Amino acid sequence: MTTTSPAIAGDEVPGPAPAPATPVPATALLVRRAAAGDHGAFEHLVRSHERRVLALAWRLLGDRAEAEDAAQEAFLRLYRALGRLDPARPVAPFLDRITVNVCHDLGRRRTRRREVSLEPDPDDSGQDRPAPRDDRADPAADAALAEARRLAARALRELPFKQRAALVLRELHGLTTREVAAALDATETTVRSHICRARLALRDRLAALRSGAGAKPAKETP
Amino acid sequence: MSCSDPRRWQPKIALEAGGDLPPEERAAVSAHREACPDCRALARELAADREILASLTAEELRPEALDRVRRAVMVAVQEEGADRAHSGALRGRRLRFALPALAAALFALAIGLALWLPHPVPRSPSLGPAGESPATGGDERAPQPAEAPPAEPRAPSLTETPSLTGTPSLAAGAGPSPDRGTAPTPSDRLAAAGPISEHAPDRAQPSRHEPSPALDAVPTAGEPAIMIQIVSEDPDIVFYWLTDQPQEEPDDATV
Numbered sequence: 001m002t003t004t005s006p007a008i009a010g011d012e013v014p015g016p017a018p019a020p021a022t023p024v025p026a027t028a029l030l031v032r033r034a035a036a037g038d039h040g041a042f043e044h045l046v047r048s049h050e051r052r053v054l055a056l057a058w059r060l061l062g063d064r065a066e067a068e069d070a071a072q073e074a075f076l077r078l079y080r081a082l083g084r085l086d087p088a089r090p091v092a093p094f095l096d097r098i099t100v101n102v103c104h105d106l107g108r109r110r111t112r113r114r115e116v117s118l119e120p121d122p123d124d125s126g127q128d129r130p131a132p133r134d135d136r137a138d139p140a141a142d143a144a145l146a147e148a149r150r151l152a153a154r155a156l157r158e159l160p161f162k163q164r165a166a167l168v169l170r171e172l173h174g175l176t177t178r179e180v181a182a183a184l185d186a187t188e189t190t191v192r193s194h195i196c197r198a199r200l201a202l203r204d205r206l207a208a209l210r211s212g213a214g215a216k217p218a219k220e221t222p
Numbered sequence: 223m224s225c226s227d228p229r230r231w232q233p234k235i236a237l238e239a240g241g242d243l244p245p246e247e248r249a250a251v252s253a254h255r256e257a258c259p260d261c262r263a264l265a266r267e268l269a270a271d272r273e274i275l276a277s278l279t280a281e282e283l284r285p286e287a288l289d290r291v292r293r294a295v296m297v298a299v300q301e302e303g304a305d306r307a308h309s310g311a312l313r314g315r316r317l318r319f320a321l322p323a324l325a326a327a328l329f330a331l332a333i334g335l336a337l338w339l340p341h342p343v344p345r346s347p348s349l350g351p352a353g354e355s356p357a358t359g360g361d362e363r364a365p366q367p368a369e370a371p372p373a374e375p376r377a378p379s380l381t382e383t384p385s386l387t388g389t390p391s392l393a394a395g396a397g398p399s400p401d402r403g404t405a406p407t408p409s410d411r412l413a414a415a416g417p418i419s420e421h422a423p424d425r426a427q428p429s430r431h432e433p434s435p436a437l438d439a440v441p442t443a444g445e446p447a448i449m450i451q452i453v454s455e456d457p458d459i460v461f462y463w464l465t466d467q468p469q470e471e472p473d474d475a476t477v
Contacts, residue, residue, distance in 0.1 A: 037303060039296065039299060039300060039303065042296075042299060043292070043296055046291075046292050046295055046296070047292065050288050050291055050292055051283055051288060054283055054287065054288060054291060055283060058283070059278065064287065068287060068290060068291050068294075071291045071295075072291055072294045072295050072298070075291070075295040075299075076295060076298055076299070076302075079295075079299050079302070080302075145277065148274050148277075149274065149277055149278055152271070152274040152275055152277075152278060153278060156275070156278075167275075170240065170242075171240065171272060171275045171276065172275060172276070172278060177242055192237060192242055195236075195237070195240065195242055196233045196236045196237050196242075197233075197236075199236040199239060199240065199268055199271070199272075200232060200233070200236050202271055202275075203264075203267050203268060203271055206271060206274075207267075
């Protein structure tokens with residue numbers, strides 16, 4: 001079991017993260033140094049947020065290779081925006097927003113590619129599934145959990161992008177409704193509507209997948 | 223018993239499942255959920271789905287994936303930083319050479335304009351007739367199409383109407399009248415120009431084959447003229463700017 005990464009000046013990095021060997025300077029200082037051309041400071045920033053960004057991209061795209069591409073692009077956009085960033089403000093919400101936008105763009109391009117190439121759904125092959133944890137003694141329960149996750153990931157990916165993004169940020173990343181609204185550049189009312197619809201749609205989709213009626217996927221939107 | 227109004231209550235149950243319901247609605251929704259079996263079942267399903275979703279966060283991201291992303295980002299950042307530094311250095315180097323070159327070009331342009339632009343030549347009693355009047359540097363420019371032959375005699379009456387202003391002669395040298403289409407005669411030009419200086423240089427009839435005795439045209443003492451002398455570091459190079467002060471001429475000097 002891994003540990004949770006330390007919060008840096010108000011930036012909470014959810015999810016498992018290894019504890020850094022050296023103390024990480026405050027985000028404001030890192031942003032100032034990175035903006036001044038200190039690549040080491042920028043690498044600290046990347047280390048502090050890479051897990052969060054990659055996990056968000058993975059959940060939004062459902063594809064490991066595309067998630068890595070999206071994470072790289074998000075960090076590069078952060079680097080190019082360093083001069084405009086307010087060092088006093090946390091970086092994580094800005095990165096969330098960038099990541100969502102990058103994933104949205106990648107998702108749209110992927111949809112167009114699939115419309116042309118008719119590639120099979122990578123999730124059906126299971127090759128893009130995250131590595132299962134091996135801390136369970138019961139292989140049957142482990143397999144059932146893995147199957148439930150696979151179905152959940154598939155149902156999540158079939159949600160419209162804005163509903164998916166709102167649900168992932170709210171449920172998987174633990175953001176408040178206000179933070180989700182900031183990340184999606186939407187109002188809190190709109191975010192509540194997205195979350196509500198996403199939960200109901202996910203329930204319906206999961207029920208259909210469990211009953212074996214999931215062969216016909218719901219309309220996937222970028 | 224099914225829900226009395228599922229379209230109203232299901233969205234609220236879905237919001238309640240994640241704690242997203244506004245505080246003022248929580249009591250009413252909770253009361254309905256307790257009384258409605260369908261909504262209770264929906265709440266249970268939503269809670270189970272949320273557990274599965276939460277388990278997705280527990281999935282480990284492979285360390286090699288994180289390393290790949292970080293390495294790729296830092297390589298791209300260093301390349302981008304190097305590009306920025308290189309372009310900045312190039313820009314600075316170009317500026318370092320461009321600014322002196324621009325200054326030199328502007329200086330040369332100013333000198334060229336000063337030599338090329340026509341400017342009034344001071345009238346001097348020592349000068350010869352109009353056809354032999356000294357030409358300034360401006361008279362060395364491109365030939366004017368309406369030039370009259372230099373040997374053409376001038377109207378005698380005009381030689382008797384001395385004027386201290388050289389301005390009319392400039393107007394006369396402006397070229398032919400556009401509605402004529404032919405080169406005007408000197409008398410035409412002079413008539414259109416009005417009074418003209420007796421000894422003013424006729425720019426319509428430049429004596430192009432004569433030297434430009436700019437120094438010879440230096441007005442004698444007591445004449446209303448200005449001479450500007452620009453001395454460069456090289457003692458052999460001296461610029462002179464000679465001009466009248468026509469606006470200060472007395473009106474009664476013109477007939």
